[in-house]
Amino acid sequence: MDLSYSPEERAFEQEVRDFLKTSLPDHIAAAVRAGGDLTGDMLQEWHRILSAKGWLATTWPKEYGGPGWTPVQRHIFEVECNRFHAPRIVPFGLAMLGPVIQTFGNERQKKDVLPGILSAEDWWCQGYSEPGAGSDLASLKTRADREGDHYVINGQKTWTTLGQFANKIFCLVRTKFDCKPQEGISFVLVDLDTPGIEMRPIRLIEGGYEVNEVFFTDVRVPVENLVGEENQGWTIAKFLLTHERTNIAGVGSSMQALEEVKALARRVRRNGRPLIQDPLFAARIAQVEIDLEAMKITNLRMLFQAQKQGHPGPETSILKIKGTVINQELRDLARRALGPSAAPFPGAVTDGNLALSPPDTAKNAARYFNNRKTSIFGGSNEIQRNILTKTMLEL
Amino acid sequence: MNFDLTEDRQMLADTLNRYLADQYGMETRNAVAYEAPFHDPAKWSAMTDLGIAGALVPEEQGGFGGAGFDITVVFEALGKALCPEPFLGTLMAARLLGAAGADMETLVSGETRYAVGLGEIDAAYDLDNIATTAAASGDGYVLNGRKSAVYGGQDADLILVLANLDGVPAIFSVAAKEANVVDYGMIDGGGAAEVLLEDAPATLLLADASTAVQDAVNAGRLALCAEAVGAMETTYEVLVDYLKTRKQFGRPIGTFQVLQHRTVDLLTEIEQARSITINAAASLGEDDATLKIAMAKNLIGRAARLVAEEAIQMHGGIAMTWEYSVSHYGKRLIMLDAQLGDTDQCLSEVMQSYAA
Ligand SMILES: Cc1cc2nc3c(=O)[nH]c(=O)nc-3n(C[C@H](O)[C@H](O)[C@H](O)COP(=O)(O)OP(=O)(O)OC[C@H]3O[C@@H](n4cnc5c(N)ncnc54)[C@H](O)[C@@H]3O)c2cc1C
Numbered sequence: 003m004d005l006s007y008s009p010e011e012r013a014f015e016q017e018v019r020d021f022l023k024t025s026l027p028d029h030i031a032a033a034v035r036a037g038g039d040l041t042g043d044m045l046q047e048w049h050r051i052l053s054a055k056g057w058l059a060t061t062w063p064k065e066y067g068g069p070g071w072t073p074v075q076r077h078i079f080e081v082e083c084n085r086f087h088a089p090r091i092v093p094f095g096l097a098m099l100g101p102v103i104q105t106f107g108n109e110r111q112k113k114d115v116l117p118g119i120l121s122a123e124d125w126w127c128q129g130y131s132e133p134g135a136g137s138d139l140a141s142l143k144t145r146a147d148r149e150g151d152h153y154v155i156n157g158q159k160t161w162t163t164l165g166q167f168a169n170k171i172f173c174l175v176r177t178k179f180d181c182k183p184q185e186g187i188s189f190v191l192v193d194l195d196t197p198g199i200e201m202r203p204i205r206l207i208e209g210g211y212e213v214n215e216v217f218f219t220d221v222r223v224p225v226e227n228l229v230g231e232e233n234q235g236w237t238i239a240k241f242l243l244t245h246e247r248t249n250i251a252g253v254g255s256s257m258q259a260l261e262e263v264k265a266l267a268r269r270v271r272r273n274g275r276p277l278i279q280d281p282l283f284a285a286r287i288a289q290v291e292i293d294l295e296a297m298k299i300t301n302l303r304m305l306f307q308a309q310k311q312g313h314p315g316p317e318t319s320i321l322k323i324k325g326t327v328i329n330q331e332l333r334d335l336a337r338r339a340l341g342p343s344a345a346p347f348p349g350a351v352t353d354g355n356l357a358l359s360p361p362d363t364a365k366n367a368a369r370y371f372n373n374r375k376t377s378i379f380g381g382s383n384e385i386q387r388n389i390l391t392k393t394m395l396e397l
Numbered sequence: 398m399n400f401d402l403t404e405d406r407q408m409l410a411d412t413l414n415r416y417l418a419d420q421y422g423m424e425t426r427n428a429v430a431y432e433a434p435f436h437d438p439a440k441w442s443a444m445t446d447l448g449i450a451g452a453l454v455p456e457e458q459g460g461f462g463g464a465g466f467d468i469t470v471v472f473e474a475l476g477k478a479l480c481p482e483p484f485l486g487t488l489m490a491a492r493l494l495g496a497a498g499a500d501m502e503t504l505v506s507g508e509t510r511y512a513v514g515l516g517e518i519d520a521a522y523d524l525d526n527i528a529t530t531a532a533a534s535g536d537g538y539v540l541n542g543r544k545s546a547v548y549g550g551q552d553a554d555l556i557l558v559l560a561n562l563d564g565v566p567a568i569f570s571v572a573a574k575e576a577n578v579v580d581y582g583m584i585d586g587g588g589a590a591e592v593l594l595e596d597a598p599a600t601l602l603l604a605d606a607s608t609a610v611q612d613a614v615n616a617g618r619l620a621l622c623a624e625a626v627g628a629m630e631t632t633y634e635v636l637v638d639y640l641k642t643r644k645q646f647g648r649p650i651g652t653f654q655v656l657q658h659r660t661v662d663l664l665t666e667i668e669q670a671r672s673i674t675i676n677a678a679a680s681l682g683e684d685d686a687t688l689k690i691a692m693a694k695n696l697i698g699r700a701a702r703l704v705a706e707e708a709i710q711m712h713g714g715i716a717m718t719w720e721y722s723v724s725h726y727g728k729r730l731i732m733l734d735a736q737l738g739d740t741d742q743c744l745s746e747v748m749q750s751y752a753a
Contacts, residue, residue, distance in 0.1 A: 136713055138645035161714055205719035207709075207728065208584065271519040272742075274526045282741040334702075341521040341735045342546030345583040347431065367584045371728060374709050375717050382713060384655060 005299075007074070015078045022086040025051050031087040037365025039210070040089055042125075042167030048089050049122035059096050059120055061249075066104055066112075067120045073305035080254035090255070092164060095119040095126035099172050101245045102189070106230040106238050115191070129159040129173035129192070129216060130239070137385050139174070140183040140236060144218060146175040146190060148225070153177075153190060155198075155221040161379070165201055165214040169194055178233050187235035191227040198222075206375075208368035209347070243381060244314045250380065251301040251325030256294050259332040263287060266339045277339055286338075290331045297321075297328055316393040319386035326376040326383065333370040340366055400675070406470045409452055409462075413471065416447060417478035423722050426586070430481040430725075433580065434552040435588025441482050445507025453488045459501045463491070465678030468616060469623035476627025479722075479729055481587035483549025485736075486512040488620055489613040493557050493568050496609035497602045512553035512573075513613065514544030514592050515737075521545065522738040524559060524566070524610060529594065531560040531569060531601075538562070538601055540569060540594040548736065550590030551580035557602065558594070559610060568606045569599035585728035612682070615690045617737045619681055622674040622690075622697045625733055629667045629704045632726040636660065636708045643713075656711050663707055666700040673697070691738070691746040698740030705730040 007015065030044050052058040060076055062068025071079070091097075096119060103115050118124035135142040144157025155175055165171065171192050178186030194201070198221040204213045230238055264287060267278035277283050301321055308314040337344045344367040377383045391397070402410065420440060421429075429437045445451075452467050454460025462468075468488060475484060487504060490511030494501050503509035520526035529542025540560050550556060556571045556578075577593035603609050637660065640651030650656060677693035680686040705727040709716040716723040734740055 131714070134644075136645060138647075141645070141647075207717050207719060207724035209719065271526075272521060273523045273745075274520075280741070280745075282745060286741075337731075338735075338739065338741075341739060342516065342589075343518060343521070344735060345546060345585070345589065345732055346581040347584040367732065370731075371584070371724075374706065374727075375714075377710060378713055378717065383710075384653075387655070 007078075011074055011078065014075055015082065018079055018082045019086075021055065021057075022082060022088060025055070026086055026088050027051075030089060034087040034089050037369055038089075039365075042164070045089055045092055045164075045167070046122060046125070049091065052091070053120060053122045058091070058122065059100060060091075061097060061245075062100055062120075063104070066100070066116060073302060073309050076249075077253070077302055077305065080249065081257055082254075084254035084258040085261075087258075092125070093249075094128045094163070094168075094172075095124060097245055097249070098128060098242050099126050102172075102229060102238055102242050105241065106189075106234070110226070111191075111229065124170055125164075125168040127162050127165040127168035127171045127194075129162060129171045131161045132158055133160050137382060139239065140187065142174055142176060142183075142187065144173065144175050146177050146188060146223070148177075149222075151225045152222045153225060153228070155190075155192070155218045155223060157218050159216040159218075160214075161204070162201070162214045162216050163212055163379075165194075165216060166203065166211070171216065172229075174235050174239055177235075181233075184236040186233055187239065188232050189229045189235040189238045190223055191229065192221065192223050196221050196223065206372060208371040210368070210372060244316075244318060250318065251297060251321035252329050252376075253294070253298050253301050253325065256297070256325070256329045256332055259329065259336070260287075260291060260294060263332055263335045263339060266336060270339050270341070272341070283335075283339070286335055290328060290335065293324070293328050293331075297324055300324070316389055319381075319389045322380065322386050323377075323383045329376060330370075330373050333366075333373045336366040337370040402466070402470065406466060409448070409467075410470045410474055412447055413444075413449065413474040414477065416444065417474060417480055421478050421480055423479075423725070426479055426481065427719075427725065430479075430586030431582055433582065433588070435580075435582045435586070436481050436483055436549075436552060438552070441510070442507055444482060444484075445505075449484060450487050450491075450507055451505045453484070454491045454501055454505055455495065458491075458495050460491070460505050463495075465619060465681035468620050468681070469626075469674060469678045472620040472623035473627035473630075476624035476629075476729075477631050479586065479628060479631075479725055483510065483512065483552070483587070485617055485620055486510070486547075486549035486553060489513040489617045490555075490557050492613040492616045493603065493606075493609055496606075496612065497568070499602065509555055510549065510553045512547050512550040512556045512590070513617075514547040514550065514556050514558045515610065515614070516545055517543060518545045521735075522742040524614070527559060527561065527566075529558065529560040531562040531567060531599065534596075534598070538569060538599045539596040540571065540599045541596060542594050544592040544594070546736070547578075547590045547592050549588065550578055550592055551582075551588035553578075553590075556592055558592070558599065559606065560594075560599075562601075562604070565604070566606050566610060567601060568603040568609065570602050571597055571599045575599075583732065585732040586725065611687055614737055615681060615686050618690050618694045618743075619674070619677050621733050621736055622670075622677060622693045625697045625701045625730060626667070626671050626674050628726050628729050629663075629670060629701060632704055632708045632723060632730070633660075633663055633667055635723055635726075636663070636711060639712055639715075650711075659707055659711065663704050666703055670697055670700040688747065688750050691743040694738055695740050695743035695747065698734040698743065701730040701734060702740075 033040050059068045064070040132142050146153035146155045177188040198219045200217040202215045203211050268276050270277040451460040452462035455463035531538045553573050558569050576597045579591040643650050673693040673696045677690045680689035709727050715721050
């Protein structure tokens with residue numbers, strides 16, 4: 003065992019820092035620091051910068067244009083990106099659809115789909131969940147009926163993250179009915195400008211807009227947009243979900259959040275001293291820091307394991323559960339540190355000059371509430387526990 | 398011992414619950430709570446006409462209540478409906494005005510809306526550390542400083558302000574129009590203000606105000622505890638209902654044992670929260686009020702967080718949406734911890750009692 007970075011890894015870390023220092027636009031970093039209301043343009047701009055550098059598809063194999071990084075390099079990149087307030091890479095094309103096409107797509111699809119993801123030309127969103135099919139995804143009802151060389155899609159998807167910026171959506175649709183639900187699902191690619199698609203915003207708990215409902219009425223999609231075989235969609239869906247969980251631990255984001263909480267607790271005064279000197283509050287910070295210290299290693303261990311096996315295993319559910327809880331706890335501390343100053347509702351301050359708290363902390367309560375989503379989406383933490391029960395306990 | 402409400406209080410609870418159910422449903426509430434002035438003056442008047450302000454004031458001071466259990470009855474009902482009307486300020490002002498022997502006719506009638514400014518940015522809960530000062534000027538006084546998170550301050554007529562006069566904490570009355578009041582809405586609905594005082598003219602209400610301020614904080618904390626109990630009850634009801642009706646994997650999600658046990662944990666914590674609030678209400682005005690109420694606010698802070706986070710989690714995505722009531726209950730339950738002393742503050746106050 004050796005936990006230290008090699009000279010090459012140190013050099014890589016320096017290279018990443020130098021790149022971020024010179025290439026991450028100030029206005030984008032500032033928006034991330036202020037709590038992350040990024041426009042689609044900002045995200046796209048950052049994707050293009052990474053793409054030009056060849057650092058966008060960090061998990062892709064070299065043959066498909068990935069940088070061929072080791073788990074340690076990916077860890078370093080993630081940590082540094084968070085430290086410099088780079089936006090999170092939108093995962094739907096890169097972390098989800100990319101591996102699906104590489105594994106299940108035909109040669110034409112590889113040629114048609116992968117370059118658009120790699121260059122950040124295309125913005126994909128994920129059409130899995132439906133109002134009646136969340137945890138029980140296999141019960142989905144959106145149907146695709148074959149008519150000549152087209153599928154005709156009818157139904158509704160929901161919770162479609164950042165769909166408002168996307169031009170494409172990959173969907174799970176039902177193509178067979180007289181069978182077990184899992185056996186009648188197919189995976190299709192859909193252009194969002196196809197007639198018959200309507201997108202409606204969903205407002206979230208903290209007031210923000212990042213998810214949508216998507217309605218499909220007689221949407222005609224060419225049959226060649228089917229990925230893999232007809233009715234093979236469930237296998238693909240499960241494959242994709244394990245990929246969705248790589249990097250789910252959010253170690254880099256939590257490390258940055260921890261630094262922010264400490265900085266905030268040094269700045270806020272309570273009971274006549276900096277809050278960080280309050281033994282109760284300091285204990286709260288220390289508790290999370292200890293958990294995070296372990297999580298860094300757990301995450302790396304599992305990344306190494308995945309590299310050896312060639313794919314992530316069910317243990318990634320551990321990363322999802324513990325990683326989200328650590329991150330949520332840190333968001334709780336940031337809100338808690340501000341006390342009553344966390345209350346102003348960003349959209350409802352009638353005087354824009356109100357400097358109630360430093361601008362970079364104005365959204366701490368909103369972020370705390372928004373982050374409750376992380377233990378719900380991507381397979382809720384309850385579902386992750388079910389997966390671990392099934393795969394690890396051998397009861 | 399007797400754990401029943403008196404007939405009068407039961408009637409008050411029924412009246413208020415009925416009014417809120419009829420007039421302050423969730424849709425109305427959300428339309429009011431997040432738009433300036435972050436409450437509805439017409440509804441405020443209607444509610445004071447029902448006697449809500451009077452219920453917070455003792456009989457000898459012109460009201461018909463003012464005891465711990467009057468306060469909990471009112472605020473539990475407000476919490477159940479997530480009502481954003483600024484009665485917390487009314488209650489705390491009534492305690493201060495009562496201590497000063499001041500007239501409360503327009504407070505009881507609802508004609509004058511009061512807010513109370515105690516905490517500051519660098520002294521959110523620890524009022525010994527406030528920096529606002531008062532100085533004599535002509536017949537009256539002028540105040541300098543900044544009061545933070547003045548609940549209801551966005552639409553108050555009079556603001557009662559804590560300021561040091563020759564190093565001694567005192568309470569002054571400031572006309573809202575004489576101060577620079579910066580309004581804002583809160584993430585959990587309702588309004589507050591930053592009150593910036595620059596030689597703001599003020600009337601002295603209470604010269605040596607420590608005891609009265611502690612009593613006002615105690616009453617305010619008690620009210621927040623009761624409000625949380627009400628909000629937790631509604632949240633719990635909505636959750637249990639959802640567990641029965643939402644189906645996944647061909648069965649109601651409430652049939653999953655892991656959700657059953659966690660919901661039972663919520664039930665347990667809500668019972669505990671109710672008990673400690675009763676305990677606190679009985680202590681108001683007694684010698685041990687400060688300790689008993691700090692205990693209550695600590696337990697409530699923990700229980701409210703658990704209920705909010707677990708109710709959202711066990712609903713899944715739906716409770717992450719603005720449209721669904723639990724998101725708003727969740728926000729209120731979390732944010733009320735930061736009012737008048739949070740979980741840690743109240744815990745350390747309990748710990749300090751061991752040293753005394
Ligand atoms: C902000 C946000 C963004 C999202 N983005 C996307 C997206 O881009 N694309 C997409 O397709 N989907 C997306 N989702 C949907 C997400 O994947 C679902 O919300 C999630 O799968 C849970 O489904 P549900 O909300 O229907 O909850 P339900 O499945 O109804 O679950 C309700 C509760 O029951 C629990 N439960 C369910 N089954 C069991 C069981 N067997 N045992 C124990 N407990 C159980 C759940 O854990 C949860 O606590 C997003 C969701 C949110 C909130």
